[in-house]
Amino acid sequence: MGGKKHLAHSQKQFKKVKEMIKVVDVVLELVDARAPRSSKNTYLSGSGFSRGHALILHKSDLADKKITRGWVDYYQENGFKVFSFSSLFSTAELFSFLQEYRASSKFARFNRPLRLMVAGMPNVGKSTLVNLLLKKKATRTGDRPGITRGSQWVRIQPGLEMLDTPGVLQPEVEEEFSYQCLAAIGILPPKRYDPVETASWLIEIMKDYGCLGGLSTRYRLEAGEERLPEHMLEEIGRARGCLVSGGEVDFTEASGVLLKDFREGRLGKISLERPVEPGTD
Ligand SMILES: Nc1nc2c(ncn2[C@@H]2O[C@H](COP(=O)(O)OP(=O)(O)O)[C@@H](O)[C@H]2O)c(=O)[nH]1
Numbered sequence: 252m253g254g255k256k257h258l259a260h261s262q263k264q265f266k267k268v269k270e271m272i273k274v275v276d277v278v279l280e281l282v283d284a285r286a287p288r289s290s291k292n293t294y295l296s297g298s299g300f301s302r303g304h305a306l307i308l309h310k311s312d313l314a315d316k317k318i319t320r321g322w323v324d325y326y327q328e329n330g331f332k333v334f335s336f337s338s339l340f341s342t343a344e345l346f347s348f349l350q351e352y353r354a355s356s357k358f359a360r361f362n363r364p365l366r367l368m369v370a371g372m373p374n375v376g377k378s379t380l381v382n383l384l385l386k387k388k389a390t391r392t393g394d395r396p397g398i399t400r401g402s403q404w405v406r407i408q409p410g411l412e413m414l415d416t417p418g419v420l421q422p423e424v425e426e427e428f429s430y431q432c433l434a435a436i437g438i439l440p441p442k443r444y445d446p447v448e449t450a451s452w453l454i455e456i457m458k459d460y461g462c463l464g465g466l467s468t469r470y471r472l473e474a475g476e477e478r479l480p481e482h483m484l485e486e487i488g489r490a491r492g493c494l495v496s497g498g499e500v501d502f503t504e505a506s507g508v509l510l511k512d513f514r515e516g517r518l519g520k521i522s523l524e525r526p527v528e529p530g531t532d
């Protein structure tokens with residue numbers, strides 16, 4: 252389950268990201284609002300990290316609003332600049348957040364643009380957000396020395412410049428719960444998890460959080476607390492025609508259906524991780 256297998260590749264990729272980081276003032280780290288703790292990279296908030304760092308709780312349209320607000324408070328209390336966002340929404344508030352960030356930094360005082368880049372684990376919506384920020388007023392600022400090969404500065408607003416290529420950060424898997432979170436939200440590549448195991452885990456989580464309603468609505472099944480995940484998966488499989496010859500349910504396919512629906516928000520707004528409540532833990 253560990254991350255060792257892809258180490259050689261990810262070291263090379265990480266070296267490239269580090270090169271990009273050297274030329275920016277602030278790294279906008281995208282995490283998935285449904286599982287911010289597990290989708291957050293430890294390097295960028297580590298003590299040796301010398302750049303500015305802001306957290307964007309992305310895909311907030313898919314997460315439970317109240318829990319996302321809790322996460323924003325949690326990270327603010329821990330000294331982070333943090334903003335929750337969805338690429339389905341207008342960029343106006345995100346631009347205000349970035350302009351405020353600039354105004355509170357030395358770059359505004361020196362009348363120089365704030366240079367930023369987007370980074371994050373696979374599938375957190377980096378390309379979507381970069382394209383959204385580039386859409387309007389995107390003027391390539393032209394070649395400038397010291398820029399990593401393959402990426403360019405783009406002026407996205409007065410005072411704001413962004414590298415047009417996001418940095419890919421590798422998932423870090425430390426324990427079973429975050430492993431399953433990363434699998435469920437689609438950060439881990441398919442070959443690194445068992446879809447039936449993850450789908451069953453997700454059903455159990457939905458039980459724990461009292462949001463099985465999303466399953467009964469979507470698949471017209473009886474989604475009781477007492478029902479086993481495998482029985483619900485079987486019913487989902489029948490409802491969706493995920494069958495192998497002989498009429499048996501193909502559990503892998505049924506699990507794929509469930510995970511896809513979860514990822515695209517069709518089971519409701521479900522946050523997998525919650526911030527630690529004060530006085531607990
Ligand atoms: N619901 C929702 N989906 C998003 C959002 N941003 C991106 N996506 C979807 O998430 C998937 C991965 O996005 P992509 O930008 O390719 O992620 P990347 O791997 O980090 O570059 C795509 O299917 C996007 O359409 C968002 O804010 N909300």
Ligand SMILES: [Mg+2]
Nearest residue numbers: 374377378379
């Ligand atoms: Mg991408």
